[in-house]
Amino acid sequence: MSLLIIWHSRTGASEQMAQAAMQGCRAxxxxxxxxxxxxxxxxEAGGYLFVCPENLGSMTGAMKEMFDRTYYDALGRIEGRPYSTIIAAGSDGEGALRxxxxxxxxxxxxxVAEAKIVNFHAQTAEQIWALKTVDREVLSDCEAIGAGLSEGVALGVF
Known part of the structure; x- marks a missing residue:
């Protein structure tokens, strides 16, 4: 079984974090x-990593739409599979996580892994819409999350 990283990004942060997580993954x-x-x-996936920004206290609309499109097809067919989340936030990220x-x-x-919420402290329109550059330390953490989930799914640990 494999890990499926599902991401959405408006300003680049979530995409960078998803790609970093993928760097730690297996073929x-x-x-x-x-x-x-x-x-x-x-x-087909054995586990999931959901990576998205929080917009207006909620998960991004594109991530919600993905769940809307796939929810009922998967309902009753993926129970017990592992997941985790990485959230790019302007202030707290808890709404998207919930x-x-x-x-x-x-x-x-x-x-199976604690959620990672990365706070970019973007509070003005200019800060919110600005393209983001994610710190190397955060990207390293994301890579480790990807590696851990990938390995756990492959080994059947979860």
């Missing part, structure tokens, strides 16, 4: 933009 794992994810990919966790609960996924 056969996938990193797919939320708007391109299919129900088949959800069903939403993803609620959907994961419906799918009966198991959180």
């Amino acid at each position: 056969g794992d996938q990193c797919v933009a939320a708007d391109a994810v299919t129900s088949e990919q959800i069903l 939403q993803i966790d609620r959907i994961a609960t419906g799918w009966r996924l198991r959180r």
Whole structure:
């Protein structure tokens, strides 16, 4: 089984973090933009890493739309599979995290790694819309998250 990293990004932060997570992954794992994810990919994956920004206190609309498109096809068919999350936030990220966790609960996924919330402290329109550069230390953490999830899924540890 493989890890599926699903991401959406508006200003580059989530994409950079998803790509960093993918650097730690094994061959056969996938990193797919939320708007391109299919129900088949959800069903075939052995675990998931959801990476997105928080927008207006919620997960990004593109990530929500991915869940809307795939939810019922996967319902009852992926129980017990592992997941984790990486959230790019302007202030706290907790709203996006709660939403993803609620959907994961419906799918009966198991959180196997603590969520990583990266706060960019963007509070003005200019700061929010600005392209982001993620610190090397954060990218290293994301790579480690990807490696841990990938290895755990491959070994059947989760």
